[in-house]
Amino acid sequence: MSGKGDTSMASNAGRPKKPRVAVFKFASCDGCQLSLLDCEDELLSVASAIEIAYFPEASSDMREGPYDVSLVEGSITTPHDVERIQFVRQQSAVVVTIGACATAGGIQSLRNWGNHEEFLKCVYASPEYISSLATSTPISAHIPVDFELRGCPINRHQLLEVIIALAAGRKPRIPNHSVCLDCKIRGTVCVEVAQGIPCLGPVTHSGCGAICPDFNRGCYGCFGPVMQANCDGLVDHYQSVGHTSEVLLPLLRNFNAAAPQFAAVSDRLSSADARESEGSQHV
């Protein structure tokens, strides 16, 4: 990474050369990398702060590596992905994964709980032409990742902060608290306490600005589990007030289904369900 310890990125004197940035895509919907292009007001400043060397979605001018920073979107779902992510790592001084797919496996990680072969047969007329893995896994399961930016999609202001920080040679300031703190800061009344709506906010990483509760809905956990998330405590409480796994399982098995903290508690719920239905069959 360039510019070690130098935070005066706007000063030309002694300024490190602009970091060369690449954007790579794996299994994803492209929404996260597009949020870079959504930075309309800031795009010119971004372009002057960094050199966008490889960004197929934005430009056909695709320059070869190595790159100072690679932004990686998407999860690993094919044997080819497994090889290509190694190439990305080799070419990149810093790897930043962006979005729920890259950081947790994405919505497509629901396949991890299903029958991959069956899915292929249902969807494709000639499944023998398809080469894909039985699982969708985050980038960090394959290579060391330097920074993970969460969200489905990511928050473009946070992406800008990561880019500014990397260009300035400092740690990105991405808050690690729960969504609840954002609700309280914006004055949103707790939808769980005041309306009994099951909400993942208490265990979900900040980043969206608490949009869903502000629109009278529970948090869907788009930004994945917060640091040291007590998902068992939350689910135990929701079950004690009458929410069943019919509601809780889909809530947990969503964009961040395969994030370890969410997956552990959803597995606990589904195996308890399985035991229960087994028990009722015996009766």
Added chain:
Amino acid sequence: MNQPATSDVWYFPKDGLTELIRVLQEDGFDVIGPTVDQGAIVYASIQSAEDLPKGLTDIQEAGSYRLEKRNDESLFGYVVGPHSWKKFLFPPISVVAAADRIEGHWEFSTPEEPQRPFAFLGVRACELAAIRVQDQVFLKGPYVDPIYQRRRESAFLIAVNCTQAASTCFCTSMKTGPRCQSGYDLGLTELKDGFLLEIGSERGQQLSRSLSLRPTTAAEMAEGDLRRQQAADQIHRTLETDGLPNLLKQNLRSSHWDDVGRRCLSCTNCTMVCPTCFCSSVTEVADLNGDHINRERRWDSCFNPEFSYMHSGIARDSIPSRYRQWMTHKLSSWHDQFGTSGCVGCGRCITWCPTGIDLTVEVLAIREAAATVESVDRGTNHE
């Protein structure tokens, strides 16, 4: 009409509230009061008495809050909700300093807050106590907080005595209510058809001269007493404060912290709704070119793992350790630091905890566990 004197109690009919709000607005105040929003009674800027929650009440339990209709048209027939006056005196986000790079050098500035003074309508006794606690924190130490000071010193406080209590209230244990004793400019007690008005300050006395008041009758005074007594009678929750600071200090290794840690989500809700919690973090936020930098202060919480991040890592790296930090600060070391308890007994942390953790119950559990250990110890000594 006689000139109201500080010691007197005056009466005005229900529609006098409209006049009070108008007088405050004419005096340049931004009147903040209770109003219904998002299924709760919150504090926000109000334009007239029409904005107040007429004929509504709040049903509060640990982890639950619901609005219900009353069978009367009371304007203050509820207790405290998710908001507190803290958010106006100690704003959730504020810019404390700014720096601009101009022609190769830095210019530093303190942003002005062009701001109408606040008039708070409907401050409850526990909330007056909370403001006193935050005064101690922000104004009485060696460092005075200028943002808090500016907002606090200009604020006009209209207290309202509670005429009912929620199941989560325990102001009687904390000796902060339910009667508003001092710390307000005007104090109100809502009767069936009007309000009793008490004057609490010179400012209050001056403002009251613009209101249409008349002396009270004995019947009105009796009605006021009865209604205030009703609130006191409805409070059943208790927190035994006797020896509490030491009890917690002596039980830092109680296994009960792990028990509560399994239920606590470390989500920060209790600290955000607490009217006395004052923690914040300060960061420098730069624009893309690094030419303009704001030093921003935001509410933060001891429940955030990184809040205790120091040179070698996170000091309170588990939920039990963070819950313990919060409770022992609030109920124990706050006394050492500020000379009072940090808890005013408003019950917000109980209602607004998503899993319904109740600090009065947790304290009791620690007290009982300590008593058991003590009696076991004594038993061992006898043998």
